[in-house]
Amino acid sequence: xxxxxxxxxxxxxxxxxxxxxxxxxxxxxxxxxxxxxxxxxxxxxxxxxxxxxxxxxxxxxxxxxxxxxxxxxxxxxxxxxxxxxxxxxxxxxxxxxxxxxxxxxxxxxxxxxxxxxxxxxxxxxxxxxxxxxxxxxxxxxxxxxxxxxxxxxxxxxxxxxxxxxxxxxxxxxxxxxxxxxxxxxxxxxxxxxxxxx
Numbered sequence: 001x002x003x004x005x006x007x008x009x010x011x012x013x014x015x016x017x018x019x020x021x022x023x024x025x026x027x028x029x030x031x032x033x034x035x036x037x038x039x040x041x042x043x044x045x046x047x048x049x050x051x052x053x054x055x056x057x058x059x060x061x062x063x064x065x066x067x068x069x070x071x072x073x074x075x076x077x078x079x080x081x082x083x084x085x086x087x088x089x090x091x092x093x094x095x096x097x098x099x100x101x102x103x104x105x106x107x108x109x110x111x112x113x114x115x116x117x118x119x120x121x122x123x124x125x126x127x128x129x130x131x132x133x134x135x136x137x138x139x140x141x142x143x144x145x146x147x148x149x150x151x152x153x154x155x156x157x158x159x160x161x162x163x164x165x166x167x168x169x170x171x172x173x174x175x176x177x178x179x180x181x182x183x184x185x186x187x188x189x190x191x192x193x194x195x196x197x
Contacts, residue, residue, distance in 0.1 A: 042104040042170050043181045046077055047192050049099060050147070050183065053079045054190040056098060057149040063087050064098060067132060067143025068109060068124065073173040075107040076141050078134050087148070087159065090130050101136045109145065112169040112180040114197045121165035121184050127158050153190040162187040 007015075050066055056079075057064040063082040068075065078101040082089030089095050111123060126144040133142050147166055148156050156162050168183040182195040 038104065038106050039170055039172055039179045039181055042075065042107045043183065043194060043196070045102055045104070046168065046170070047183050047194055049077060049079055049102070050185060050192045053098065053147075054149045054153050054155070054192070056081060057151055057190075058153045061085065061151045063089060063151065064149045065090050065095070065130065065132065066147045066149070067134070067141075068145040068168070069141045069143045070108055071141075073106055073108065075104045075109060075170075076143075077102050077104075078136075078141070078143065080132065080134065085151070087150070090132055090146070090148070093132070095132070097134065101134060101141060106173040108171050108173050110169050110171050112167075112171065112182045112195075112197070114180055115182055115195050118167075118182060118195050119165055119184065121167035122157060122163040124157065124166060124168045129158055147185060149190055154188050155185045155190045156187060164188075 053064040053066050060081070062085050064079055066077065066079045068077055079098040080095040081098040083094045083096055109124065124145045124147065127146060128144070130146040130148060131142065131144040132146070133140055146157070150156070154162060155166055157166060164187055166185045166187065169180065170182065171180045180197050184193045184195065185191070
């Protein structure tokens with residue numbers, strides 16, 4: 001007579017309990033990996049969009065605006081280019097899309113006090129002078145935080161003001177996580193720099 005070896009019910013329940021405890025312990029780590037990935041993804045895409053916008057302004061001797069919009073813990077970013085070569089194109093709606101609107105879930109904008117050794121910069125804040133709207137996929141976004149790139153490659157937030165640095169603070173929407181990052185754009189040259197916590 002042959003005997004079959006198998007696990008008893010108690011052994012199976014013990015293993016399931018241990019696996020459950022390990023998952024409970026590891027879950028916060030996986031959650032922070034996800035939010036860190038969101039911040040890194042947004043940081044990479046936004047910095048590339050800023051670089052491309054600056055390059056387009058320089059190459060085509062025109063003005064380019066990069067707009068930021070926040071809604072329901074989602075950050076949307078797009079760029080538009082003027083059609084007449086004037087800085088007034090944004091206020092007269094004489095612009096066309098330069099890039100598709102990109103959206104980043106669970107990402108917000110704000111100051112990043114946790115990053116040390118970062119130069120003093122002017123924060124990206126809403127400005128009605130340069131705000132614009134853009135429709136894509138049946139949804140209209142209102143971009144009230146805007147960085148303007150001039151034909152010489154320089155960047156500014158509003159007419160008549162060229163700051164030394166403009167700062168875009170990127171934060172995870174879940175408060176309390178130290179995963180923030182910052183992008184700084186030089187006012188005179190439009191150079192883009194990235195800082196991480």
